[in-house]
Amino acid sequence: MAITKILILGNGPELRRVLSVLESDPEKECVGCVFWKVSDPSNEAIDPSLGMHFWRGTAETLQELIAAQSAKVAIAISSAQERWKALSLLNSLSIIPEVLISEGASVDDNVIIGAGSVIHQGVILEEGVRIGHGCLLLPGSRMGVGSRCGDACIMESGSQVEDMGRLGDEVHLGTRTVVLSERIVGPRSLILPGSIVTSDVESGVIVSGTPASVIESSTFSE
Incomplete structure (x- = not known):
């Protein structure tokens, strides 16, 4: 059985979750982490239990690390x-990132994952x-029949997108x-925890409530 070596590009709590997915997949092996957004990994103790030997470098050296490993x-x-920024970097380097699917996820027929x-x-x-491409679906989230999401979307635990x-x-x-x-939820919008979206949401807003309504006009400063 061929083993795929994986370098993890990231930081924070998601790094530990991705490690767990890799550890449960006999066809993949994590060979280290590449820190995202910090020039010196020793300045940011994300998870001391990993040990500093686990960090291979930063995004600036990613291409060389991929070749070496x-x-x-x-x-x-x-x-x-x-x-989104990470996807842009990888695209500029002609690197196609791996899809990771936990063995505990349920994936029906005719599903496409970027x-x-x-x-x-x-x-x-x-x-x-x-x-x-580059989406993150956390434990217990659900996408109903025929539903769609664009690139770099995040669905937190227990969130749902119903049919279509x-x-x-x-x-x-x-x-x-x-x-x-x-x-339809427009690009770059943030839906706060516990909200129920009953009507379309415009781009770049923060919404909250049941039913959800706009509480801030933009998720990004100009």
């Missing part, structure tokens, strides 16, 4: 905006789902949020 790259970043996406334990992807719902690029769904059937 004969490895592929997985993304372990918890911010939609930062995942490069660099990570699907964690307990995630449910129903028939005809389409997931863009749509998420634009860089959308972040908070814990236990629900996007009702056929609703």
